[in-house]
Amino acid sequence: MHTKEYITAGKDLKQAKKALIMLHGRGAQASDILSLAPHLQVSDYALVAPQATNYTWYPYSFMANPNHNEPWLSSALDVVGEVVKDIEAAGIPKENIYFLGFSQGACLTLEYVTRNATKWGGVVAFTGGLIGDVLYTEKYKGDFAGTPVFIGTSDPDPHVPVRRVQDSTRILQGLHANVTEKVYPNMGHTVSQGEIDQANKLVFKS
Template identity: 65%
Template structure:
C-alpha cells in the first residue's frame, strides 16, 4: 500500500489561491514531474506531488483487469483523495484545484477525477486514459461543469492505445467536461513542447 509522501513546491498552501496536484509516471519520482512546473503558468500555485511507493502506482498495465492492480490501485486513488481533502481543509475550493499527470500518472489522474466529477480548476493528462480491461462506466458520476481538460497522446503509443484515449474522452464529455484532445502522429512516449504550450493555453490560463 502507498505511504503518504507528498512533496511541496511553489507557493505555500497558506498563501496560494490555486493548487496543482502533479502525478508522476511509472518508475519515475516527484522530481521529474515537479520540474515541469517551470514551463507552466503556475508560478502563483501551490504544487503538491505525491510519490508512489516503489515509484509505481499499480503493478500492471492500466488496461489489465482492475483486480489485478489491487490493492495498489485503490490505495493510489485513496491517496489522491487524501491530498485533495488536505487542500480543501485549507479553505481552497475544488474549482481552484488543478491536476496534471503523465503516463501512469495521467491514467490515475483521469480515473480519480472521473470518479469525483465536479467543477475542478482544470486537468492535464499527458498520455493516459481511464483504467480497466474495459471501461466501467458505473464507477463514474457527477458533473464537471465544463472543467477544462487538455489530453495529449502519441499515435501509436507503446503503452496507451489511441482508441482507449478516445473512449475516455467520450466518458469525460458525458460528465460535462470541456475536453481538448491533441493526437501527435509518431510522437514517442514523452512530453512535447506543444503539449506544454497547449496546457498553458487551455488550462493554466493566466
C-alpha cells in the same frame, strides 16, 4: 499499500489561491514531475507532487483488469483523495484545484477526477486514459460543469492506445467536461512542447 507522502513547491498552500496536484509516471519520482512546473503558467500555484511507494502507482498495465492492480490502485486513488482533502483544509476550494499527470500518473489523474467529477480547476493528462480492461462506466459519476481538460498522446504510443484515449474523452464529455484531445503523430512516450503549450493555453490560462 501507498502511504501519503508528497513534496511541495511553488506557493505555500496556506497562501496560494490555487493548487496543482502532479502525478508522476511508472518508475519515476515526485521530483521528476515537478520538473515540468517551470514550463507551465503556474507560478502563483501551490504545487503538490505525491510519491508512489516503490515508484509505481499500480503494478500492471492500466488496461489490465482492475482487480489485478489491487490493492495498489484503490490505495493510489485514496492517496490522491487525501491530498485533495489537505488542500481543501488549507482553504483552497475544489474549483481551484488542478491536476496533471504523465503516463501512469495521467491514467491515475483521469481515473480519480472522473470517479469524482465536479467543477475542478482543470485537468491535464499527458499520455493517459481511464483505467481497466474495459471501461467500467458505472464507476464514473458527478458533473464536471465545464472543467477544462487537456489530453495529449502519441499515435502510436507503446503503452496507451489512441482508442482508449478517445473513449476516455467521450466519457469525460458525457460528464460535461470541456475536453480538448490532441493526438501527435509519432511523438513517442514523452511530453512535447506542443502539449505544454496546449496545457498553458487551455488549462493554466488565468
